[in-house]
Amino acid sequence: MMASHVCPICRWLNGTDHLAGGILTETDHFYVFHRQLVPAPVIGWLIIAPKEHLITQTEIPETWQEELTRLQFRLTQLLEKTTRPERVYWVLFSEEVRHIHFHLIPRQESMPEEKRGPAIFSWKPEDGAGRLEIEGFCDFFRQQAKSAGL
Numbered sequence: 001m002m003a004s005h006v007c008p009i010c011r012w013l014n015g016t017d018h019l020a021g022g023i024l025t026e027t028d029h030f031y032v033f034h035r036q037l038v039p040a041p042v043i044g045w046l047i048i049a050p051k052e053h054l055i056t057q058t059e060i061p062e063t064w065q066e067e068l069t070r071l072q073f074r075l076t077q078l079l080e081k082t083t084r085p086e087r088v089y090w091v092l093f094s095e096e097v098r099h100i101h102f103h104l105i106p107r108q109e110s111m112p113e114e115k116r117g118p119a120i121f122s123w124k125p126e127d128g129a130g131r132l133e134i135e136g137f138c139d140f141f142r143q144q145a146k147s148a149g150l
């Protein structure tokens with residue numbers, strides 16, 4: 001089990017480490033931020049994580065489930081509007097980082113077929129987005145989320 005002081009998600013969320021793009025939106029129990037991989041293979045690749053260091057899906061109380069589902073739905077709507085993806089992936093692994101987190105990935109039509117589905121996790125395109133581009137998207141998305149009442 002990874003203790004919270006060495007957990008990268010906790011370190012981003014509590015300000016110990018710099019979180020590129022910052023918090024995009026939050027609910028009572030969850031934060032949303034951009035995936036921190038730079039260069040980014042996909043602009044708009046979002047992470048939803050509980051504010052607490054929970055490590056299994058069943059540690060998320062049942063009373064939070066509706067909040068999580070609604071957040072996922074609203075973010076998917078917003079990704080569809082802002083990034084025009086062909087599909088939006090909703091993925092849970094939490095293998096490398098145990099702090100439970102959900103990936104919301106706008107998969108564009110232009111993405112190579114062999115990198116679709118789970119293979120998108122090993123996709124490292126040479127023209128991936130740099131930190132400035134990620135931060136620019138995050139500023140835009142945060143504004144959009146605010147306008148949408150998220």
Ligand SMILES: [Zn+2]
Pocket residue numbers: 004007008009010011052053054099
């Ligand atoms: Zn954590």
